[in-house]
Amino acid sequence: MLLSNYHTHTSRCGHASGEDEDYVLEALGHGYRYLGFSDHAMLPGFSEPYKRGEYSLFQDYVLSISSLKEKYKGQIEIYLGFEAESFPDYFPFYKELLDNHVLDYMILGNHMAIDRDKNIVARFANITSPSQLYLYKDLALKAISSHLFSIFAHPDYFMANIENFDSDCKKVSKEIIEACIAHDIPLEVNMAGIRTGKRMIGRKKRYIYPTDEFFQLVSKYKAKCVIGCDAHAPEQLSSDAGEFLAVEFAKKHNLVLVDKLDTIQQH
Ligand SMILES: [Zn+2]
Ligand SMILES: [Zn+2]
Incomplete structure (x- = not known):
């Protein structure tokens, strides 16, 4: 049985x-x-x-989770966080929230890319070109080396709409896994992808994520x-059922699972 979960949303999103x-x-x-509460940033x-929730809801989020921290002290340890994208223009904002202990931690959900004018320029659940795949990787590496994130959520999110794990996918995966090891960031086996069930992606029936090919590499590297x-x-x-399937997936790939993360602390 799992002792911890650091990936929890709220109705604000x-x-x-x-x-x-x-x-x-x-x-x-x-x-x-x-x-850990990690609602969409x-x-x-x-x-x-x-x-994601409007920024006007942020204060309520902070106050609500903070009061639950107090109310359930001694029964369960609650952390306040964000699941956030690698939006480099927002890194100073993220840093401020962490440095000032407004948030306890953040997890990386590399869902999309935006430009300087905050227009969405790529959605990584629907990658259709190698350049989008490499943008996913570049943004992931930027986030991983920023020291802002404690977990990489669904790191193989890029596979959601890609049928074949080709040489580009392998290259991108390796770089991501190596960076996560170098910065001690665990890679997440995402239960939402498992809950959705297996579906046809091209001619293959599988989870959108986690994917076998990506986590075979993770296993080879013995990454956390x-x-x-x-x-x-x-x-x-x-x-x-979700937990059973996730644990089974981890066992199948011989993954090094960590439960409680010392890098995430209450403030
Ligand atoms: Zn999420
Ligand atoms: Zn969501």
């Missing part, structure tokens, strides 16, 4: 359900000792309805991994 406290109660019931000057629930509803925190 517009595509998750339940009250913040429901997630805590569900986690307590399931026996978690460490629960709410960013000043960047609005993305139904994908975590299982992330990526909960968008409280009951997903106690989904035995």
Whole structure:
């Protein structure tokens, strides 16, 4: 049984359900000792309805999770974080939140790229060219070496719409895994991808992520991994089926799993 989950969303993002406290109660019931909230980053000057909460909700997020930290002290250790993209123009903002202990930690969710005017220039769930794949890698490496992120969530997100793990995919994967090892950032086996079930991607039936080819490499490198629930509803925190399949996936690939992360601390 897992003791920790560092990948939990809240209803503020517009595509998750339940009250913040429901997630805590569900986690307590399931026996978690460490629960990290990592809702989609709410960013000043960047609005993305139904994908992330408006920046105006950020203060409420901080206050709500902070009060739950206090209320459940001694029962469960709660951390406050963000799942954020590698938006280099926002790195100073991320750094400020961490340095000032507004947030305890951040996880990297490399979903998309934006330009200087904050227009979305690539969505990595739907990569259609090698240049987009290499942009995914470049942004990932920038984030990994920034010391802002404690976990790389669904690191093989780029495979969501790619049928064949070709030589470019292999090259990108290797560089990502090597960087994660160098910076001691665990790679996440993402339970949301598993919960979605296997589906046809081109002619192959598989999870959108995690993918066998990527985690075979992770295993070869003996890189650290975590299982992330990526909960968008409280009951997903106690989904035995999801957890079983994630653990089975990790066992199949002989992954080095870490549970409690010392790099994530309460502030
Ligand atoms: Zn989400
Ligand atoms: Zn997530």
